[in-house]
Amino acid sequence: MEYVLLLATYLIGSVPTAILVARLLRLPDPRTIGSGNPGATNVLRYGGKIAGALTLVGDVTKGAAAAWLASFFASDPWIIAVAGLTVFLGHLYPVFFGFRGGKGVATALGIWLVLVPMACLLLLVTWLFVAVAFRYSSLAALVAGCAAPIYVWWLAPTGAYVALAGVMTVLIVWRHRANIRNLAAGTEGRIRLSGRSVEGP
Secondary structure, three states: OOHHHHHHHHHHOOOOHHHHHHHOOOOHHHHHHHOOOOOOHHHHHHOOHHHHHHHHHHHHHHHHHHHHHHHHHHHOOHHHHEEEEEEEHHHHHOOOHHHOOOOOOHHHHHHHHOHHHHHHHHHHHHHHHHHHOOOOOHHHHHHHHHHHHHHHHHHHOOOHHHHHHHHHHHHHHHHHHHHHHHHOOOOOOOOOOOEEEEEOO
């Protein structure tokens, strides 16, 4: 049963929200334009607010749906945590599109929305604060990602969930390595006041 659950959550994560939204709205494939990242920020950048919002909601929903499914069928926190990791890995490395996925920030939020709702709220506040203060979407994602293990440990000190938060943080940082280089070089795109972002998760 556990293996079926983990396969299901990975497949949920593999649903390429950004690509599906782009096709639905007849927009270019997000992997071929802008930052090349199939995520909400890149879709927002060239597709507009509706496309970006649909992608964001879809990616959050993937994480939330998988976490809810795991919580419904399993009682062991470690099984639930591994299911959270598999949906996250599905988003990062989707089987349907050559294992080339997004950076995982929105899907991680969806996971915490179900498992530790208050941590999800704090992560949103953290992202917004950094984004508004420094106008870097990627920096906001990195700071929020690094804060996740602290928030989870504080609010739900379950070893499985803290471990999940730690692993996802490492993966988020890894997926943002190009953004980190750009931030260090001063070439990372900033969030525009018009509401669109040049670069980010």
